[in-house]
Amino acid sequence: MRTDQTSAGRPAPGGGGGTRAAVLGSPIGHSLAPTLHRAAYAAMGLDRSYEAIECDEPTLPALFDSLGDDWAGLCLAVPLKRAVLPLVDEVSDLALDVGGADTVVFRHGRSFGDHTGVHGITTAFHQAGLRAPGSAVVLGGGAAACSALAALREVGVREPVVVVRERDHAREAEAAAGRLGVSVELRHFGELDRLLRGVAVVVSTLPAGAADTLAPAVAHSGAAVLDAVYSAWPTRLAKAAGFAGSTVVDGLSVLLHQTVRQIELLTGLTDVPVAEMRRAARDELVRRAARETEPAVSGGKLL
Structure with missing residues (x-):
């Protein structure tokens, strides 16, 4: 999907060709993106997958080129937003102006970079x-x-x-x-x-x-x-x-509405369940906070 030239143009079209998507970054384990996307897909009745993939700038080109037709797109964390620009076929004017694409949609063998954070x-x-x-x-x-x-x-x-x-x-x-x-x-x-x-x-x-x-x-x-x-x-x-x-x-x-826009781009659908996504995100944040306050235990004894 990589080309030799990136051109400014229209925003990424809605609806990637595949059913797989992921957020890339390093570190990326803290990302709420999988929680938000999965909650939306479940509420919308969509058979789609979304994962978090550890990826840094040096490994981004190889990973990008390895993706097949089953991929709908990618979401990118800093600093991959800038690093992905030379890898996509078309980039929206907004992404170029801001200086990075946080969402890439794959469709009909081409890749389209856009920016949803704004x-x-x-x-x-x-x-x-x-x-x-x-x-x-x-x-x-x-x-x-x-x-x-x-x-x-x-x-x-x-x-x-x-x-x-x-x-x-x-x-x-x-x-x-x-x-x-x-x-x-x-x-x-x-x-x-x-x-x-x-x-x-x-x-x-x-x-x-x-x-x-x-x-x-x-x-x-x-x-x-x-x-x-x-x-x-x-x-x-x-x-x-x-x-x-x-x-x-x-x-x-901010993150919630950014993700809504990403889902619209990746699926081509606009009826995104915001309430379900917010609830899932809050539940996940509560779980994380609880884990951080749990005392460490070794051999049945508190450390």
Whole structure:
């Protein structure tokens, strides 16, 4: 399915040709994607499989070329989203602008790369009533920030502020902003108090725990908050904003709606069971949290 040239074009067509799909990444065992996809397929009565496959950048080309006609597509984690671009036959304009494809659909012997993360963010924004926030501060400058910039553009924010610890950490976001036609202002975390004055929404793309020390300042600003973290929810940032009476959007909602779009692309179907997926994801997160708090036992004795 690999070609010598990648071309920008239409979004990936709905409905892959096969019945197998997987999420790729390294490490990938933590991914909620199998839980979400399997819950949806079961509720929709679809005979499809979905798995998590350990794969890094060096092994991606060989794995990609090994897939047969029974494969409907792939979902990709960072940094494979960028690495997959030269491997697909067509790439959507959005995926090129953001700088990566998180979903690849195989159909009629060709591969189509698209980006669904932006859909996840914009849908979560809309459901929270954030349809035209006007101004935004993005915490972090990596791949997730690129998706956030594209989503903010969709809701009318053309001049967001991107806050990073070092300018080099914003290279991806700065490049994506240029492709998206968005004018970003790069600032340091030491300026955050000033930058938050009067801002409408704060989007944190930082890893779990990294925004903890920023929670008081963000909560004091009164801004709506979208925190991309979903595995350790609610985060300290989300708690602080919620106690302050601000609108809070959780990372699970973003992931959920991103996955809905992926399922639409992979199956060609649009009646995706969101409630069943959310319930399955929450149950799985509860199980994981319980496992993490279980005491270790050896030979019948607590360690």
